[in-house]
Amino acid sequence: MTDESPKPGLRDRKRAATRARIEAAAIELVLRDGIEAATVDAISERADISARTFFNYFESKDAAILGLQPQALDEDDLAEPLAAADHLDPIQAVVGLVVATMGVAHDGNTDLHQQRIEIMRRHPEVVTSQFAQLNARKNRLVDHVRQILARGGRFADDAELSGRATIVLALCASAVRAAVETWVETANASAPTDSDAPDEVDLIQQRALSLITSTLKELL
C-alpha cells in the first residue's frame, strides 16, 4: 500500500506477482470447489506455474491458502525482545518473545483477508493444521524462556526448569490457538462480517494476550 521501496527490481516484482497469483488462485478455488477439490495441481495451473514451484513459494497447501509467509524467524527477530527481556519481569519478557514469534500477521489486503476468514469458517481444519507450525516455532524459544525462568531462581533442578519452559510455551501457543478458535466459532454464528469489524485480527491478538498474561501471572 505505502511506497517504501519505489522499485524493487524486476525479479522481485515478478516474484511478488507470482506469489499474489498463487494466493488468489488458492482462495478462489477453495471457495468455489471446496478444500479437497482445490488440489495443488489445480491451484498451480491456475497460477501459471508448475506444482514444483508452488512449494517454492509456500511450505504447504494450507500455508498458501492462508497466505502465510515462510516466517524465517532469524535470530534478528528475537534480538529486540531478548534485549528488552533483561529489564522486564518474567511475564513481560515471555510475552515479548511470544508476540515476536507467534504473531498473527496479516497484510493490508482486506479483500483477501475477508475471503480467508470465510475459508476458515467453512474449513476449520486449515486453521488446525497451522498450529503444528506454531508448535515447531515454539521449540526455538524454549532455551530463551528457560534462561528467563532461571533468572527468577525459583526452580531447582534442570529438568524442572526445562519442563517449566516447555509448559509455559505450550501455554502461550494454546492461548493463541484458543483465541483463534473461539473467534472462528463465534464468528460462525453471526453474519459474515461486513465493515463494522475493522480489524478482527487485532481482536484475536488482544484476546490471546489477555489469556496469556492472566495465566502466566499464576505460573511465574
Place this chain on the structure above:
Amino acid sequence: MTDESPKPGLRDRKRAATRARIEAAAIELVLRDGIEAATVDAISERADISARTFFNYFESKDAAILGLQPQALDEDDLAEPLAAADHLDPIQAVVGLVVATMGVAHDGNTDLHQQRIEIMRRHPEVVTSQFAQLNARKNRLVDHVRQILARGGRFADDAELSGRATIVLALCASAVRAAVETWVETANASAPTDSDAPDEVDLIQQRALSLITSTLKELL
C-alpha cells in the same frame, strides 16, 4: 505372556501375529538401515503384507515403529475417570482424565521395548511426530475439562472458560512431552540401559504427573 483369554479365535490370533510381525520388521529395519531407508514398502515386504495393509494396522509409519495402538478412545475409557471426577477436586479430576487418555502404554515385551528406546535415542524425530496425535487426542477432552472447571465457578464468560480448558490440556500434553524429551536427552548421555532400569516408562509417567500436578496447583 499371561493367559487371560485362552484362545481368542483364529482370526484374532492371526491379526495379533501380523501386528507383531510388522512391529518386529519395523524395528529391525530402522535399527539396521536408519529411519529414512526403512520405507513402508520395505517394512511391509518383510512382514509379508501389502503396503496398503500396513496402514490397516498402524496409523502411520512412526506409530508402527513405536508400536502405538490406534487408541480408539471410546467413551468407555472416559467413563470411569469422569464418574470419579464428580467427587474429586478439579486437579485430581483433570489428572484422572489425562492419565486415561495420554498414558504412555507399553506391553510386556521387554525386548521390543529396549529396542524402541534405542530408536528414540537415535531418531528423536519419531518421538516428536507422535505429539501431534497426542494433541489430537487432547481435543476430545476439552469439553469435559470445561465442565470440571465450570464446577469451580471461578471463570465468568464462556470464552474464558474454553480458553482455560484448552490451556490446561495443552499444559498436560506438554508435561508428558517434556517428561519424555528430557528423559530421551538424559538417557542419551548415559550408557544404553542394561537391566538396572526395570521400568523407565513408569519413571516418565511419574515425572509427567509431578509436573502436571505441580503446575495445575497454581492454575486451578
Place this chain on the structure above:
DNA sequence: TTGCATGACTGCAATCTTGCGGTACCGTAG
C-alpha cells in the same frame, strides 16, 4: 455341511511433499 454376512487383504490411483539435476533468466561487473 452349506451358505451368508463380516471383516481382512490387496492393487490401483490420487494427493501432498521433497530431493535432484538441468535449463532459462536477472543483475551486475568488466
Place this chain on the structure above:
DNA sequence: CTACGGTACCGCAAGATTGCAGTCATGCAA
C-alpha cells in the same frame, strides 16, 4: 555490450497416506 554468478522454474521420481472396489478367509447360523 558481454560474460558470469545466483535465482527461478521446471520435470521427474520416490515416499507417505488415503479412498475405492474387488477378492478371499472366517465365524456363525441353518
